[in-house]
Amino acid sequence: MTSDGGGGGLRVDSSMGRGEGPYITPLALSPAPSSRTSSRQSQRTLVPATRRSGRSLGSGMGSSPKNSRPSSRSSSVDSRSFLGLQEAGGPILDGNIRILNAIDCGNQIFSLRYTEDGSEVLVGLMDGSIKVINPAAANQSISVLANHDTIKESLPVTCIRTKPGPEWKNTIGASYASGHLRVWNMETCSVQFSIQEAEEILCLSFNPIINIVGVGKGNGEIKLFDHETQKLASILTKSKNPNMIDGHKSKVFSIVNHPLNPQEFISGGWDGEIHIWDARCPHSVRRIQGPFIAGEGLDMDRKGREILAGSWRGQHQLLQIDYGSGAIISDIEPDTQNSYISCLQYLGKDHAMTGGTDISMFRVIDLKKRKTMASIRNLGPGIISLDCQKRGHISKIAVNTDTHINILEFTK
Template sequence: MDPQRKAVPGPMAPSSLKAARKSYAVANTKVKDNKVQKEIITVHTSTPSVEHRLLHSEQNQIYQGDINVLSIIDMNKDIMCCKYTEDVKDIATGFIDGTIRLFDCNSGNCTHTLVDDECLAYPGPVTAIKHRPVSKAHPITNTLISSYVNGCIKGWKYKYGQCLYTIREKRQTLGLCYHPRYSKFVTYGDDAKLNMYDEEAQTQERAFYNSQRKNIIDGHTSRIFACAFNPKSHHELISGGWDDCVICWDDRQPFATRHFMGVHICGEGLDFDKPGKQILTCCWQDKDNIQIWDYGSCKLIETIAPDMYHSKLYCGKLVPQTNLIVCGGSDSNMLRVVDINMKITECSIRNNPGAIYAFDFGTIRRKPSKVQETYKKISEIENVPRVAFVSGKRLQTVDFG
């Protein structure tokens, strides 16, 4: 076996400089004492009304807007990523030591642990956890796929704790992204390349990289931290990273077709709108960190500065069927919901235990209130799904509206 890298890559996966605050003053705290769950320090789940009374002051976080805290789980090691399972009953979390744990959304209990001999022998932070998009053509399979800094990509049958396959890359693998329709996924890493795999055959189909021709930008020149497929195309995707450039790819072309500059991506900060005509970029930079771009022309449409609190962003997504954005990052360690049209922050959680490296959408917890046809609803906050996000050593789930 080739020697594996163990270094933690870039600002996406540093160890938290400040340990997460271990609060034992939370109501209904359960301390786990079995061997599998010794790493869990506190687990707290309760109703939104109780959370409003207790948690906002005790967790040393600042809440703005109508936010319901559904659960808080504190661990003793950093969490790097999270993902809801296909049936949205569990949340999979990837740790800095290469372990993946699944937590029940209702009870907060650890239900499964995903780790094999290779993960124990060559530990490296988990950089991404994904599953195939659920549709009529792709029913629920109870599988997850994960990437690691040491170059491994592993497929898991999580209910049995079984590793189905392992793909090994000779690089630091910093993330992966599923194709919205086909059983394919793309991985990206520190060698400035994207590799496309057929999931069913576990074979590499092609790679995306620059031609190294002078004065021509047709690929990346540094680490890649984000990738997104165009939802209206079978062949088109975009990627971004440390070279301050978002590259537009077509798998029918040998190199990139077009690009735009000035976007420093350090996490999953790229997203398409549903029609596939606009791109959201959330950047790890002091200024212009939330921007909307035209996909066809690669021209900037608008820059959004929603409030006085500046935050360098690691991750961001458009909320489906709304004009809202959910994003998170460092500097104030803030997760927030932003209205694109109004250019204001609808809800925010500041002073989290660490930077917001990743989050994922769950289900819409309750149905929006019925309104008359003549009534114009200003806020769309009730249409935001519940959000699970990681911050330092904490996994937290919130709901809005």
Template sequence: MDPQRVKEAGPIAPSSVKAARKSFAVTNTYVKNVTPQKEIVTVHTSSPNIEHRSFHTEQNQIYQGEVNVLSIIDTNKDIMCCKYTEDTKDIATGFIDGIIRLFDCNTGNCTHTLVDDECRAYPGPVTAIKHRPVSKAHPITNMLLSSYVNGCIKCWKYKYDQCIYTIREKRQTLGICYHPRFTKFVTYGDDAKLNMYDEEAQTQERTFYSSGRKNIIDGHTSRIFACVFNPKSHHELISGGWDDTVMCWDDRQPYATKHFTGIHMCGEGLDFDKPGKQILTCSWQDKDIIQIWDYGSCKLIETIVPDNHQCKLYCGKLVPQTSLAVCGGSDSNVLRVVDINMKMVRILNSLSTHMVYRNSHGSRIENPGVKQP
């Protein structure tokens, strides 16, 4: 069944015309030593005086709440996604030209540029950057996994600017999600399917998709933009996208086990709380944009309206060990840090560039300042 969407969706990065030649495969790739080209990114790092201002005139920024701007990274190409490295010293940013650049969080300097011959020959916007969750069982590896709109998934040893291996899918790959404990990850894209891979073996284990049975909702029917594993389960995960549904999956079952509707998702606006009992959804729609759901019953617990700013949301995550949720979107380009319990905004910022913040709890917040059309 061809993926269909039932309502208007948010903008999506264009795919490369040359991406039609892609096929599913895994290859080991090593970057040749080439003369570095002129860097296209310009970085402006805030001075200590500017970092503590509550109003930054040049950038048209408005800050409300306890906020400390650590650095401002201004680029001349759109940033599609970003992710802190495992030690949180650098932030990796994926650009529309298919290049990943790492910036030092303290100085704002570009420390690494991740691009190989394939990225140059068949460029496609970077759709996601992830690293394996750090734990005692999985120490820091200095590796990043990235997906591209042309169907590539690349593993980078970023300390050496080296691509370790490449997986190619026959679709637009729109995101990646790591398993919280096992060496596995899931990719998802425009074919309404989720693919699960074993990272160590670099092999595909299974695919999650709809059965296609009439009047039965047991899988997605359009693009998937978000996926997250249940932190208290080895087997359960959820996903959301353009078809206005959040699907609940169990890798021991052939199709989705349950679902709830009314959430139009165009980015990573999906998250579990630490106990794995409640779900946060952030939607790209006019109303009911921030909601809390009960995972067991798939029933709505509450809809949160923190302020009167009109903002369709692309992304949203819960801040660990706090009652805070971070979310951001289009229209008024607002980055919110919302106290879920008090139903109020702690920090409000109108964004035009990529910024790194600390909230009142001292936790770092990352947000891609993608300019909206």
């Protein structure tokens, strides 16, 4: 790759004679955050540890990339934390958005997801349990997905995904810091199958077209499993050739399948790169250098033409990227109250929603106007997971704040 060190422009390096393909590089993007210096700050990692017990998550989850720093802001680098401190005074709302409900789940929340029919919210907790919540019911907690193994391990649920399609409405996938992938039957509260890896599993994604579930690991590997046979289908990773950059070099925090092509998907993580994969190839076929993904910070539009990338840093936080070319469509400026993006999702065709930490903020952004239409600041210490009731459409929204899920409503 080549860089002239200036501005926020692009340079295309098309001189790849080793099969790497044309890689698109946003110039002068901010690198990853540094590790914290104080004991309190060191407990707040890109998958946050509990702030009550101070217990580390094991398997390297409590360590940040070495020799890396976020872009400059008015405050010092050492004051940066993945979960910031909540300001006094409660939530501050701006625009056509309101908080419908706030539900205490009794433990720190790591991931959440609406069920396929949108009637319940699945909440993955610090202790390894998954609560099934009906926000509209008087007794909001319906059931808990946990067993002897999850209770014994007592390690966080790092990601929850539902299997697309009405026939799979009770099929729930969950990844764990223990290295497990568990596929649950929500109706029977039982595990359909379980797979254990030596390293932590940080994310997963069900293929919307074929019977495959992919997981992203702490060592940079991506593994694809056949949901029906429960057997390993592929291992996708960086090649051993030191001259090739065709896979992740660090933790993978997000996987998003192409909505129309069953063989293609994207991934992002701590190494500051989005990789584009063809499941028939052992290594990535393209990469987009720059976005620093520290959670659920990737999404694709419904036609598979654009990527939305949210980075945990002070500049170039929110990028719209053309999927075919890797070119940046727009670099949406952050608000004056700058919040580091940890999670995002398309909200209808023309809007996106983001959740952030350091300064806790939820935003709804008009992608055509490139401006914030509504926001909530100070909604707890930080937002690391969100979902909308009817995925891809403007609908009710669930966001986490520490131990609570908040149900929001946005109107244009």
